[in-house]
Amino acid sequence: MKIRIIGLGLIGGSMAIDLKKRGFATKIIGVDNNSQNAQRALDLGIADEIMDMDKAVENTDIVVLATPLKAALKILPHLLDISTNQVITDVCSTKKSLCETVENHPNRKNYIAAHPMAGTENSGPDAAQENLFDNRVIIFCDTEKSDNHKFALVEKMYNVLRMKSIYMNSQNHDEHVAYVSHISHISSFALAITVLQKEKNEKNILALASGGFESTVRLAKSSSSMWTPIFCDNQSNLLEVIDTYMNVLSNFKAAIVAKEEMKIDDMIIQANKIRKILN
Amino acid sequence: MKIRIIGLGLIGGSMAIDLKKRGFATKIIGVDNNSQNAQRALDLGIADEIMDMDKAVENTDIVVLATPLKAALKILPHLLDISTNQVITDVCSTKKSLCETVENHPNRKNYIAAHPMAGTENSGPDAAQENLFDNRVIIFCDTEKSDNHKFALVEKMYNVLRMKSIYMNSQNHDEHVAYVSHISHISSFALAITVLQKEKNEKNILALASGGFESTVRLAKSSSSMWTPIFCDNQSNLLEVIDTYMNVLSNFKAAIVAKEEMKIDDMIIQANKIRKILN
Numbered sequence: 043m044k045i046r047i048i049g050l051g052l053i054g055g056s057m058a059i060d061l062k063k064r065g066f067a068t069k070i071i072g073v074d075n076n077s078q079n080a081q082r083a084l085d086l087g088i089a090d091e092i093m094d095m096d097k098a099v100e101n102t103d104i105v106v107l108a109t110p111l112k113a114a115l116k117i118l119p120h121l122l123d124i125s126t127n128q129v130i131t132d133v134c135s136t137k138k139s140l141c142e143t144v145e146n147h148p149n150r151k152n153y154i155a156a157h158p159m160a161g162t163e164n165s166g167p168d169a170a171q172e173n174l175f176d177n178r179v180i181i182f183c184d185t186e187k188s189d190n191h192k193f194a195l196v197e198k199m200y201n202v203l204r205m206k207s208i209y210m211n212s213q214n215h216d217e218h219v220a221y222v223s224h225i226s227h228i229s230s231f232a233l234a235i236t237v238l239q240k241e242k243n244e245k246n247i248l249a250l251a252s253g254g255f256e257s258t259v260r261l262a263k264s265s266s267s268m269w270t271p272i273f274c275d276n277q278s279n280l281l282e283v284i285d286t287y288m289n290v291l292s293n294f295k296a297a298i299v300a301k302e303e304m305k306i307d308d309m310i311i312q313a314n315k316i317r318k319i320l321n
Numbered sequence: 322m323k324i325r326i327i328g329l330g331l332i333g334g335s336m337a338i339d340l341k342k343r344g345f346a347t348k349i350i351g352v353d354n355n356s357q358n359a360q361r362a363l364d365l366g367i368a369d370e371i372m373d374m375d376k377a378v379e380n381t382d383i384v385v386l387a388t389p390l391k392a393a394l395k396i397l398p399h400l401l402d403i404s405t406n407q408v409i410t411d412v413c414s415t416k417k418s419l420c421e422t423v424e425n426h427p428n429r430k431n432y433i434a435a436h437p438m439a440g441t442e443n444s445g446p447d448a449a450q451e452n453l454f455d456n457r458v459i460i461f462c463d464t465e466k467s468d469n470h471k472f473a474l475v476e477k478m479y480n481v482l483r484m485k486s487i488y489m490n491s492q493n494h495d496e497h498v499a500y501v502s503h504i505s506h507i508s509s510f511a512l513a514i515t516v517l518q519k520e521k522n523e524k525n526i527l528a529l530a531s532g533g534f535e536s537t538v539r540l541a542k543s544s545s546s547m548w549t550p551i552f553c554d555n556q557s558n559l560l561e562v563i564d565t566y567m568n569v570l571s572n573f574k575a576a577i578v579a580k581e582e583m584k585i586d587d588m589i590i591q592a593n594k595i596r597k598i599l600n
Contacts, residue, residue: 135532159528159529159531159532160531161531161532161533163533178531179528179529179531181528206528208528218520218522218525218529219529219532221516221519221520221525222516222520222525222526222529222530222532222534223529223532223533223534225512225515225516225519226512226532226533226534226537226538227533228570228573229508229509229511229512229537230508230533230537230592231573231588231589231592232508232566232569232570232573232592233504233505233508233566234591234592234593234594234595235569235588235591235592236504236562236565236566236569237500237501237504237595238591238592238594238595239565239569240500240504240561240562240565241497241500241501243497244598246497246500246501247501247595247598247599248598248599249438249458249460249485249487250438250458250497250498250501250502251501251599252438252439252440252457252458253414253438253440253498253501253502253505254440254442254502254505254506254509254539254540254543255501255502255505256599257536257537257539257540258505258508258509258536258537258539258540259505259595259599260533260536260537261533261536261537262592262593262595263593263595263596264533264589264593265589265593266585266586266589266590266593269585269589270582270585270586270589271582273577273585274577274580274582274585277577277578277580280577281574281577281578282519283515283519284570284573284574284577285574286515286518286519287511287512287515287570288567288570288571288574290511290514290515290518291507291511291563291566291567291570292567294507294510294511294563295560295563295564295567298552298553298556298559298560298563299556299560301553301556303549303550303553306545306548306549306552306553307545307549309510309514310510310543310544310545310548310549311545312513312514312517313509313510313511313513313514313517313541314513314541314542314543314544314545315513315517316513316516316517316526316538316541316542317541317542319523319526319527320526320527320530320535320538
């Protein structure tokens, strides 16, 4: 299978590694407008060759658009413009605006909207790793608008990446990822800023980090080029869940102000329910 | 060395395992007012014998008080009452109120206030594990109020647990742990409650958890019996940092409402500074 990957970062690079290693891709042609990243991907063996986008799309089976959202919103319509029979799929963390952008495109059926729920706080080709997607979830959106055979091919690709498929419409997708994933990033970014503001002694931050801070703040290492566009794109869903989060914090604060032990106990016991769902 | 551990949970149990394995303790005598926990600690080989508290304190070298804070505040003065030459040390996450409680006790010099910065979100004897403390930090407080030789003995014990010593007065300790560790727990408990409120479909929570939620919410599995007393005890420091956290969240919200991309970028870049400190 001939695979082209546009954007050779954490997600695109990790896909390249496993798709080749597992025999689904014969050769990985990479596209990256950052020439340093492109060279690094070649050096690391993630891509076998680098091409310009338009040339890469000719003579291929699947084009994976693995750039941050902002670039994807511009590139996707262009890819559909120049696509003939190629399958175009993306990996972005929000789906509604992308699907709306190409809603009436004559080649809409060539596009498979997909969101592989995997990642780390790192980015760039050096962050790419084997087995990143194993046993994680791949969300396909608005599949009724895609050609059946093309969808089946992309699903097969994600089967090779050992992902479990789930299906949502793009609007529901954006709501659900705001409610679970995007709010986690906001809470972690805010925690990092708070701790940096309050604890002026960096040695103390490092010394005390093992008291739980380290894992809670992991996502705060994530890049602005990825997350700022997501937060703006998913604004209304995200604001809704930020409000809920701030209300819960206000309730915690009020209970601590009043030293209402039973109320604090109740809130913690409520939070503990997450253990049963995740374990 | 004869060691007695009061409270055979995650911390007390993990200490028991390594202190015996590494030859510092010849025999671990455990004390636990929960008879099920006591039996489980015997079954797991964490404790060699279970005794009543008063009997356990006779004829020993070091008593480690490893109960939650609320019990420790009651037990510590009693241990000092009945101690003759034994060293009494605790592991609680706040130190000021404990130190104040025994400030004028005639045997105050027998007490070493200590806080090993290690743990997991689990509790009870089954959560005890080897090597929990390796390369973590042990904070000793108000050491000038402790007998030098007794302090040296406790520090030696924590050396055996491979911990790095730092020293603070108890008031500073409580501030710094609020600013780094306790706020992390509040943010994580609040995140769990928020996600459970907003995302009614538990299957979605599990499916979407790999998008960062899983690590950010880990601390929300922690027990109320440990954390409610800590939050109440460290009330003023914690309220201060909760206010900062809520302000930062308000700033995020305002920037997202206005879709001010540069402001959101700036906040994320500010948060990213945590990477340099922790890596």
